[in-house]
Amino acid sequence: MQNKSIAIIICTEPGSLEGMSQLLVKSIRKFGGKLKDAPIYSIQPRNPELLSSKTITVFEECNVQHEYILLNEKYSDYGFANKVMACDYYARHLSEDFLLFLDSDQIVLNDLDDLSNESQMDVCMRVVNLKGIGTDGNDQNASYWRALYELLEVKKRTYTTTGIGRQRIFSYFNAGLIFARRTSELFQQWKTNFEQLMASDLRPKEGLFFVEQSALSATISSMELIVNELPITYNYSPQTHFHLAKSNTQLALDQIHTFHYHRLFKPPERLNLQKDFKTFQGPKLDWLKRELVSCGINSQPFYEEWELELLTQKKLILQQMKNQKRGFS
Numbered sequence: 013m014q015n016k017s018i019a020i021i022i023c024t025e026p027g028s029l030e031g032m033s034q035l036l037v038k039s040i041r042k043f044g045g046k047l048k049d050a051p052i053y054s055i056q057p058r059n060p061e062l063l064s065s066k067t068i069t070v071f072e073e074c075n076v077q078h079e080y081i082l083l084n085e086k087y088s089d090y091g092f093a094n095k096v097m098a099c100d101y102y103a104r105h106l107s108e109d110f111l112l113f114l115d116s117d118q119i120v121l122n123d124l125d126d127l128s129n130e131s132q133m134d135v136c137m138r139v140v141n142l143k144g145i146g147t148d149g150n151d152q153n154a155s156y157w158r159a160l161y162e163l164l165e166v167k168k169r170t171y172t173t174t175g176i177g178r179q180r181i182f183s184y185f186n187a188g189l190i191f192a193r194r195t196s197e198l199f200q201q202w203k204t205n206f207e208q209l210m211a212s213d214l215r216p217k218e219g220l221f222f223v224e225q226s227a228l229s230a231t232i233s234s235m236e237l238i239v240n241e242l243p244i245t246y247n248y249s250p251q252t253h254f255h256l257a258k259s260n261t262q263l264a265l266d267q268i269h270t271f272h273y274h275r276l277f278k279p280p281e282r283l284n285l286q287k288d289f290k291t292f293q294g295p296k297l298d299w300l301k302r303e304l305v306s307c308g309i310n311s312q313p314f315y316e317e318w319e320l321e322l323l324t325q326k327k328l329i330l331q332q333m334k335n336q337k338r339g340f341s
Contacts, residue, residue, distance in 0.1 A: 018047060018128060019108040022116055023094045024054045024078060028278075030067040032116040034307040037074040042299070045123020052076045053106070055098045057083035066308070087210065092224045095187065096206045103199035111199070115188040118247070118272040121265055121296055126242065127191045134237035135198060136191035138247040139184070141175040141255075145216040145226060146184035156216045157182050160226060163214060164205050166234045175244060176255050183233055187225040188272050189247050202231045245269045250276050253289070265296040277310045284315050 020040065024033040033054060041048055054076050056063070063071075063078070071078050083097035099113050112127065127136055140146060147153040161169070170183040192198045206227045215223065232239060244252065248263060249272045256262040265271075276283070285292060292300075304313045 016110060016128070017108040018050050018110045018112060019102065019106050020047070020050050020052045021098055021102050021111055021113045022052065022054050023057060023098050024063065024067070024116065025056055025059045025094075026061040026063055028309075029116050030064055031307040031309040034067055034070040035119055035303055035309060036114060036116050037071065037076050038303055038307070039119040039121065041074050043120050043122055043296075045125050046128045047112070047124045050112075051108070053102055054078040055083070055101065056080040057094045057097050057101075058085065058088045070307075090220060090224075092187075092222070093206070096203050096224050096227075099190065099199035100203035103194055103197070106194065109194060111190075111192055111194050113187075113190040114270070115272065117274055118188060118270050119300070120270055121268045122245075124269060126246070126269070132238070133240040134193050134196045135232060136240040136242055137185040137187075138189060138242045138244075139172050139175050140186050140225075141249065141251050142177070143174055143179055143181050143184075145218055145222050146174075146181045148179065148181050152217055156214065157226070157230075159214050160209070160230050161233070163208065163212060164227075164230050164234045166230055168233065168236055170233055172241065175252065182229075183239070184226065184229045185232070185239070185241075186247050186272075187228050189242070189270060190228070196235070196237060198231065198235065198237060201235060202228050205231045205234070247272045249274060257288075262291050264291040265294065265300075277304055277313050279310045279312075281310075282312055282315050286317075 022033055022036060024030060037052055037054075040050075040052065044050070052074065054071065056078070060080055060082070068078075070076075081101065083101055084093050087093035095113060095115070099111065102111060110127075112124075143151075143153075145153055145156070147157045149157075160166075171180055172183045172185075173180050206224055209223060209227050216226065245263065245267060246269050248268045248270065253262050275281075283289060285297075301314060304310050
């Protein structure tokens with residue numbers, strides 16, 4: 013993408029999201045390739061409470077511009093609305109050619125050059141892993157999507173296939189990573205359509221969850237934008253990892269561009285690398301271990317080898333005791 017400028021947008025609010033945003037911006041600056049020096053804008057769209065001094069320091073060190081602006085007042089009980097309001101705001105106030113929105117619960121592990129090279133596309137996104145509230149047109153969600161398309165005046169129905177199971181569904185993308193041409197006005201129209209949807213009685217059977225994501229996908233369809241469907245290495249998630257593990261094809265850290273880890277590192281959970289993430293090795297794993305602690309996300313995110321050995325021995329002893337008990341009965 014020669015001579016094209018790109019800005020990165022994230023949302024940060026006081027609390028657990030702070031550590032995630034710290035980890036994300038550190039990962040961008042370290043592993044982001046051509047985008048590692050791109051301007052990063054962090055916005056706090058509903059809670060006026062001050063961020064911690066640690067977060068402010070990390071943002072200063074990583075040259076992140078953070079600001080509190082009350083954008084999400086009407087839908088303050090729906091956190092996913094934050095990204096809708098943030099994307100609309102920066103689309104109207106920034107001058108970069110392209111905007112990249114990232115959920116804070118993910119990290120960049122390799123260059124994002126696939127994005128910076130896509131000059132002909134209006135939008136780059138990853139498809140959803142599973143259908144979820146999406147539809148193939150013949151299920152319980154079909155009536156929601158047909159009504160949504162009517163509400164947002166979608167004239168041309170398009171399809172995609174889910175990342176897991178390759179199920180053919182109405183175009184439905186994961187809103188955790190959105191790379192869009194600013195002048196396409198996608199983000200402004202997304203906000204307009206989201207508010208129109210929220211003002212209606214139209215909801216998926218599962219409720220409010222992912223309403224903003226379905227609104228974004230329907231907006232893309234209504235605007236007939238050109239979408240580049242990103243490969244599995246983007247928005248790579250634990251769900252994807254465990255699915256690939258069934259065929260022993262899970263990715264290594266050096267193969268993943270963005271890892272959307274969701275609640276994977278939330279304490280008190282601890283990960284067994286040997287059992288579940290054996291492909292996660294090398295210097296990037298060492299970096300991740302340090303930064304998960306440094307950013308305050310989890311002080312003990314992984315089991316140590318000696319702990320795993322102890323657990324194995326404990327299981328063996330318990331099994332032996334059970335066997336002995338059976339022998340006496």
